[in-house]
Amino acid sequence: MQGLGASLPALLLLLLLLSAQLPPPAVADQPPWAPAVERALDPGSRLAVGAARVALHKYNFQAASPSGLRALGQVRKATMKSIPGTGQKYYLQFTTEDYRSRENAGSCLATVLYPKKKSPPAVNIKCINTKDQNQIQEEDNRLYRKLKHQTKPIIGSNIPDSFGNMEPAFEPVWALAVAGSSYMMWEKSTEKVGYFMSQVKSVKQWMRKDDSLEFDYTILLHEMPTQDMILCHMRLIWLPGRPLKVKYTCESDSHRLEDGSGMESGSAAGIIHEREENF
Template sequence: MQLRRQPLPAPQPGDPYPAAPLLALLLLLALQGAAAAPAGSGEPEDSGWRQDAELPRGLLSQAARAALHFFNFRASSPSALRVLAEVQEGRAWINQKKEYKVDLVFTTELYNPEEGKEHLGKCSARVFFRNEKPRPAINITCTRLIEKKTRQEEDYQLYKYMKQLKNLLDVVSIPDSHGHIDPSLRPIWDLAFLGSSYVMWEKTTQFLHYYMAQLSSVKQWKTNEDAIDFDYTVLLHEFSTQEMIPCHIHLVWYPGKPLKVKYHCQELQTPEEASGTEEASAVAPTELSNF
C-alpha cells in the first residue's frame, strides 16, 4: 500500500511562526533600518572622517584654548576663570573639506591662583573647527576647580564692590606702562577678561587664537537695573599674525545669570566675523556641563 503525502495544515491564529520565516523577517527589518539611518549619525570614522595620524602643530593646544574661552564665557563667573595648564591626550579627525574634529583631555588652573595653593582641574572636550571659519563648535565637561558656594560668594563681593562705588568707573590703561595691575583694579580686569572670552571664542579658528593683552578703557554706566553695565576697549593679541586688535565691548553682568555681550572689533572682517551680540543661553550647538 503506497502512502500519500499529506499537505501541511494551514497556520491557525495564535500559532507560533516557524523559525526560518521569523529570522528572515528580522533580517529584512534590520536592513531597512540601516538604509533609513541618516548619514553622519555614527562616529567620525563612519561618516566621511578619517583619523589624522599626523596632527598639525599646535592643534590640540589651539582646541583646548578655544574650549576654555567658551567655558569661561558660559560659566559667567569672574571668580572661576580658567586657563590651560597642560594637554594630556588628544586625537583628531579630518574630512575632505579639511575640517577638524578634535577630542582631547587637558588640565586647567585658576586664572588668579591663590598663593600656596594648588588649583588644578581637568576637562574633556570635543572641538569642531570648520576649516578657516571662526566660532568653533564645542562640547566641554570639566571637574570643579573651586566650590560653588565659594565662587558665588566671591562673585557677589565683586558685584557689591562695583555697585557701591560712589564714582562710576572711568579707567584708562590696565595694566600700566610697567605691566602692573593695581589690586583694586584686578576685579575689573577679571570681569573684562570674562566678557572678552566670548569675543576670543567667536574669533578663534584652527589657525588663529587670541589673548587679552590690555584693557585700554572702562566706562561704567548707571542704570536702574540690578546688573553691572559697562563699556570697555581691549587689545586682543592675535598670535598667528602678532597683531593687536582693538575691540569695543559692552558687557552686562549679574552674579549667577547668563552674561550678555555685544562687541565690535576694528579690523577687516569676513561676514561671519562681523560684530557680535550674544547671551550665554542662546548658544545652541555647544554644551557645557559639570561646573
C-alpha cells in the same frame, strides 16, 4: 616524456622560490589625514594647545564668573579627525589653572569642531572643579556688591600698565573683561589663528537703576601666531548667576557688531542707541 616529468618538481620549486621573493599585494592604506580617520596629535603641538584654549574661551564665557576664570594648564591627550563636508574635529583632555593664582583648577574633556563654513568653532566641554562652587559664587557675590555700591562710576585705562602692574581696585573690572572677551576670542578663533586678551585700554562703568552691572571696554587682543594687536570695543552686562550679555566690534571686522549669547535683542538695540557715541 620521462625527462619532462623529472623536471616538473624542479620547476615547481623554482616558482615557489620566486613567489616568496615577490612583495605582497598592494593594500590601499589610508594616510593619517584621510577623512573620518582619527589620528593622535602631539599634546604640546600648536594645533592641540590652540584647540584647548578655544574650548576654555567658551567655558569662561558661559560660566560668566569672574571668580571662576580658568587658564590652560597642560594638554594631556589630543586626537583629530577630518569629517568630510563638515570640518576638523579635535578631541582633548587637559588640565586648567586658576586665572589669577595659577593654582590647579581641575581637568577638562572637550571637543572642538572647526567648521568649513565661516562660523565659530563648535565646542563641547566638561570640567571637574577643584575649587568649591559655593566659594566661587560667594566670591562673585562679594565682587558684585563692591561694584554695585560704587558711589562714582569706575573709569580706568591701561589695565595692566606696560610693566604688568594692576591696581587692586581694577582687578574686578579686569576679571569681567577676561570673561567677556572670552566670547570674542572663542568666536574669532580658527584652526590656525588664536587670541589672548592683552590689555584693557579703557573701561567705563554705567550706573544702572536695575540690579545689573554695565561696562564699556576698549580691549587689545593679541592674535597668534601673527602677533597682530587688534583693538576691540566691548559692551558687557553682568548679574551673578545669569549669562553674560556681550556686544563687541573689532577694527579687523570692519566695525561689524557681534552679539553674544544671552543678550536680548530689545535690550541690545537700546544699548546700541544709548552708547553709540562711545564707539
